[in-house]
């Protein structure tokens with residue numbers, strides 16, 4: 007076992023999981039955390055006794071953002087933070103109601119940049135009808151930070167009325183993706199390295215709450231799991247699901263939508279688009295017989311226009327994800343290993 | 352106006368207030384944030400429609416911790432984070448129910464140190480009967496962090512049934528402190544600088560929820576405001592209250608409890624104990640006629656043994672805090688200016 011923290015512990019892939027499963031989870035162990043899903047679900051009835059009436063369940067989540075650079079094509083650290091936290095709430099079936107904002111500023115940060123980020127936070131929160139209700143501001147000396155780091159925590163009200171989560175996917179279920187993969191990670195990396203592709207790659211950072219709501223209204227309990235493939239990408243997220251539900255997932259390799267520019271950048275850099283972070287996409291696992299309906303519902307929605315059915319759940323080999331090509335070949339799709347694209351969120 | 356962020360923007364004093372009031376609050380403006388109290392109070396009835404039954408109010412708060420060094424006499428960054436967030440909930444009259452934990456680790460951090468901090472978090476949370484239900488772990492490259500930074504956000508259920516807050520203190524009210532001031536800031540600073548006093552100064556980091564609960568049970572609505580004098584110390588916190596309620600506060604200088612070792616360190620270093628951060632003390636503002644009762648209640652409790660009545664609220668000069676000495680002299684007590692003790696939380 008490693009005795010110091012390395013960049014790959016923060017990459018969202020294999021090392022992150024070893025750190026969380028091997029150190030953090032055993033020490034902090036409690037039934038709510040143990041689900042290790044996008045947000046914690048807290049039944050208020052466990053904390054408040056109310057004679058009459060049913061108390062809702064709360065969803066609670068947090069993410070820190072250390073992306074470099076702070077601004078990139080399609081967004082900045084501020085809207086990334088708002089969308090990211092809202093999406094973790096949405097993935098757990100909750101309507102976001104409030105956010106917190108923790109700022110860790112590096113001495114020397116231009117106030118104009120801070121203003122720009124705050125304005126972007128305000129605009130995105132307003133669009134979503136939620137408020138930043140509490141916050142905190144710390145400053146660290148030059149060389150002990152990097153411009154600014156943000157933490158957002160979010161509270162939501164669980165809206166779904168059926169059990170749902172990465173531990174509840176079943177053999178036969180179909181797996182959908184709401185759009186193209188790899189855009190966010192590649193957009194940040196190209197900007198950071200000063201590289202340019204023929205057509206600019208834009209981050210896909212966006213809130214998915216409205217798309218989730220649209221699906222919920224029409225599909226209800228046919229939706230078995232939602233998950234945003236952020237750090238570690240689709241490959242890592244599907245592996246988490248497969249382990250959590252003790253099933254196998256087959257991915258139809260050629261069905262996964264990847265933009266030409268993203269595919270080009272990945273080829274040049276030797277990266278697999280399936281391991282690259284997305285910040286405005288979701289994986290949806292639905293009952294087999296409702297998969298086509300889910301697909302057309304998503305395609306009706308502006309944030310799901312490029313949705314595809316990309317795979318299916320099988321019984322065996324348990325806990326594994328594998329790719330099937332058009333020609334029928336198969337190979338194992340592992341979690342992200344190492345940290346090929348550091349600090350993309 | 353300054354165009355770059357300086358260390359004093361994070362010190363919790365005058366510059367912090369200018370940043371929050373002048374930049375952050377106008378941009379993020381919303382009625383809940385505008386109270387600028389220790390925690391946001393969210394009436395759930397605003398977000399959920401429930402035909403029968405009364406929905407509780409939630410409290411929601413966050414703080415980031417960047418203390419250097421990470422371990423100090425009496426505590427470490429982990430218990431500081433748990434206690435600090437619990438205290439901001441307690442100050443708003445809420446019972447803590449769940450915490451989030453955001454870690455920003457610097458590449459090269461010894462896993463053994465992370466383990467020690469996590470264990471300390473687990474122990475303190477357990478004592479309080481609350482869980483870390485969600486979290487996030489990021490890693491930043493060497494030289495872009497400092498060991499580890501922590502963000503905790505917390506949710507609580509508001510237990511008080513009367514209005515309370517820094518904007519509700521009234522002329523005539525008495526001001527109490529639960530114990531000695533300056534311990535935390537001085538303990539951290541002495542450790543950081545490698546200085547030693549005759550008797551070691553220990554941080555006062557501790558949860559105040561039980562002390563608040565004890566007061567609530569017996570005093571109810573006679574308690575007009577609670578506030579933990581963290582960054583900026585008692586001087587800054589009282590100034591915030593005076594401005595918020597548009598009243599004056601008179602402090603009996605000689606009544607403020609300061610340990611000998613802390614007073615000694617302050618004299619050597621030219622610091623005012625009233626501007627130094629505490630992490631386990633609270634200011635309590637109570638109706639005049641109940642002040643003695645509040646004092647004896649606090650003294651009954653192990654965390655309030657050294658409680659004192661340290662001042663009173665007056666009509667004029669509005670928005671100001673002043674010190675009165677035993678001999679009758681008075682002088683203005685301003686907020687903390689500059690950043691004489693950086694990174695103490």
Ligand SMILES: Nc1ncnc2c1ncn2[C@@H]1O[C@H](COP(=O)(O)OP(=O)(O)OP(=O)(O)O)[C@@H](O)[C@H]1O
Nearest residue numbers: 018026030042043044236237452454485486487488
């Ligand atoms: N420091 C931590 N303390 C407690 N739980 C943690 C911590 N770090 C991660 N977790 C938990 O581990 C699980 C995975 O966390 P992770 O951050 O990878 O999820 P995510 O937020 O959905 O992804 P991303 O951070 O890439 O957006 C979550 O359930 C999270 O609550």
Ligand SMILES: Nc1ncnc2c1ncn2[C@@H]1O[C@H](COP(=O)(O)OP(=O)(O)OP(=O)(O)O)[C@@H](O)[C@H]1O
Nearest residue numbers: 107109140141142143363371375387388389581582
């Ligand atoms: N970045 C921010 N965004 C939104 N609100 C903020 C931000 N920073 C501070 N605030 C708000 O300003 C007020 C004062 O914050 P501050 O951090 O000084 O309070 P505190 O947490 O009680 O003190 P301390 O951080 O010293 O423990 C709080 O109401 C807080 O919610």
Ligand SMILES: [Mg+2]
Nearest residue numbers: 044094234236
């Ligand atoms: Mg997620």
Ligand SMILES: [Mg+2]
Nearest residue numbers: 069090094236
């Ligand atoms: Mg996330």
Ligand SMILES: [Mg+2]
Nearest residue numbers: 141142413414
């Ligand atoms: Mg704070």
Ligand SMILES: [Mg+2]
Nearest residue numbers: 389439579581
């Ligand atoms: Mg406070």
Ligand SMILES: [Mg+2]
Nearest residue numbers: 414435439581
């Ligand atoms: Mg605080």
Ligand SMILES: [Mg+2]
Nearest residue numbers: 068069486487
């Ligand atoms: Mg996360």
